[in-house]
Amino acid sequence: MINTRQDYDYWDPTRKGFVTNYPNFPHWKRMTAEQITDGRPLNIYLHTPYCIQRCSYCYYKTVNLENSDRKDRMARYVDALCREIALTSDYYHLKNRPVISVYFGGGTPSLLDEAHLEQIVGTLHDHFRIETPEFTMEAEPVTLSSAKAERMMALKVNRISMGIQSFNDAIIKGSHRLDSERKALKAIDIAKGTGATINIDLMSGLAGETPETWAHSVQRAIGTGVDSVTVYKTELYSNTAYYQGIRNNTLELPSDDEEMRYMQHAMEQLQQADYLPWSFYNFTKRGGPIHVHAPSTFRGDDCCAFGISAFGRLDQWLYQNTNDEQKYIEQVAAGQLPIQRGYNLTSLDDMIRDVVLSMKLVSLDLAWFQHKHGFKLQSLCAETLDRLTAEEFVSVTDDELRLTPKGILHGDYTGKSLARSLMSHY
Numbered sequence: 001m002i003n004t005r006q007d008y009d010y011w012d013p014t015r016k017g018f019v020t021n022y023p024n025f026p027h028w029k030r031m032t033a034e035q036i037t038d039g040r041p042l043n044i045y046l047h048t049p050y051c052i053q054r055c056s057y058c059y060y061k062t063v064n065l066e067n068s069d070r071k072d073r074m075a076r077y078v079d080a081l082c083r084e085i086a087l088t089s090d091y092y093h094l095k096n097r098p099v100i101s102v103y104f105g106g107g108t109p110s111l112l113d114e115a116h117l118e119q120i121v122g123t124l125h126d127h128f129r130i131e132t133p134e135f136t137m138e139a140e141p142v143t144l145s146s147a148k149a150e151r152m153m154a155l156k157v158n159r160i161s162m163g164i165q166s167f168n169d170a171i172i173k174g175s176h177r178l179d180s181e182r183k184a185l186k187a188i189d190i191a192k193g194t195g196a197t198i199n200i201d202l203m204s205g206l207a208g209e210t211p212e213t214w215a216h217s218v219q220r221a222i223g224t225g226v227d228s229v230t231v232y233k234t235e236l237y238s239n240t241a242y243y244q245g246i247r248n249n250t251l252e253l254p255s256d257d258e259e260m261r262y263m264q265h266a267m268e269q270l271q272q273a274d275y276l277p278w279s280f281y282n283f284t285k286r287g288g289p290i291h292v293h294a295p296s297t298f299r300g301d302d303c304c305a306f307g308i309s310a311f312g313r314l315d316q317w318l319y320q321n322t323n324d325e326q327k328y329i330e331q332v333a334a335g336q337l338p339i340q341r342g343y344n345l346t347s348l349d350d351m352i353r354d355v356v357l358s359m360k361l362v363s364l365d366l367a368w369f370q371h372k373h374g375f376k377l378q379s380l381c382a383e384t385l386d387r388l389t390a391e392e393f394v395s396v397t398d399d400e401l402r403l404t405p406k407g408i409l410h411g412d413y414t415g416k417s418l419a420r421s422l423m424s425h426y
């Protein structure tokens with residue numbers, strides 16, 4: 001850390017010690033122009049909104065594609081996505097920055113046909129410095145054929161994240177998904193055959209879940225031997241069929257306490273099978289760090305986001321694209337970036353964001369925080385950390401702040417408590 005105090009050591013009123021800069025020039029190091037703009041890592045997020053059904057619990061903005069117009073609509077969207085990639089790279093001069101991760105999310109990107117995937121990946125290569133980044137694609141089991149998996153492999157997809165949600169057929173059906181336990185297991189086998197890193201998502205708290213059905217899903221997930229299992233707590237949003245069902249008294253979901261017990265059961269079983277928590281509700285074999293995109297973006301690296309409703313970050317700007325498909329296509333065709341809203345982070349926002357999002361990664365490197373922000377988090381949040389430690393949500397060493405199993409179970413509670421503490425300095 002720079003200590004320039006001696007440069008400013010004139011405490012009495014005096015005309016000596018004219019300030020030209022901070023820190024003063026002797027602290028500056030030799031560097032070139034490329035280091036300013038080109039050296040920083042860049043992540044890429046691509047969004048495709050299309051799905052083959054609208055799952056009852058899902059809160060994402062998705063478009064349910066009818067077979068009749070599927071081809072044309074996707075082709076129009078993919079053309080716009082490629083145009084946006086070219087426009088953005090040019091506008092922000094991003095061509096030479098090293099891309100460390102590409103994340104293709106949705107909706108259901110695995111629904112795109114092979115030619116579309118090729119077009120998108122080819123465009124990325126034309127406009128960005130893509131060498132050997134992590135390349136994740138989200139996939140719904142029923143959409144993953146062997147032919148598509150082979151194509152994905154050829155395009156260098158090296159991480160596949162599949163929504164399984166449950167291995168119980170009645171629960172899957174009740175969620176309006178077209179999958180089944182058998183189809184899910186088959187798709188996992190296909191995905192494993194590609195040699196990519198495989199993650200599967202489960203959701204605790206789906207309608208119809210019982211301790212028995214949940215235990216079955218967790219055991220099946222472990223039995224697949226995939227690299228990581230993510231267990232999502234079911235969030236209830238007003239744009240879902242679940243929400244309507246609750247309002248009309250036609251649906252009952254597991255209570256918060258039941259869901260907490262399901263999550264606890266999953267944590268215990270996964271840990272017994274050596275799947276250890278590596279990021280929020282994500283359990284990896286032996287706790288290995290096997291994902292680049294989430295940690296990098298959670299720790300504040302830049303992320304270029306493409307597609308409707310996609311959100312990203314460049315420097316201190318957070319921004320989100322329009323969520324109107326037609327508007328998106330028209331704006332991009334007119335050569336405009338389809339950004340709808342944004343936020344310019346202050347230093348305090350940035351610090352709070354780093355803490356809240358880093359806690360999702362289960363542990364926060366205290367030296368990293370101090371190096372980045374110039375403050376010791378342990379000092380800024382001393383009282384809160386003492387309380388969280390006494391209540392067994394976290395453990396703190398000289399090097400790191402780590403969530404305990406109780407802290408993990410309570411999700412964002414620790415991050416939010418630290419955010420409140422940081423805000424009190426404002």
Ligand SMILES: C[S@@+](CC[C@H](N)C(=O)[O-])C[C@H]1O[C@@H](n2cnc3c(N)ncnc32)[C@H](O)[C@@H]1O
Binds near residue numbers: 139164237
């Ligand atoms: C975009 S989807 C994944 C890919 C694919 N569309 C699929 O469903 O198989 C990402 C994940 O979000 C999770 N998800 C969706 N709705 C949720 C909700 N209401 N609460 C918590 N997680 C949810 C699901 O686990 C889902 O697998």
Ligand code: SF4
Binds near residue numbers: 051052058
């Ligand atoms: S869970 Fe996946 S498949 Fe279902 S609606 Fe949401 S994004 Fe689409």
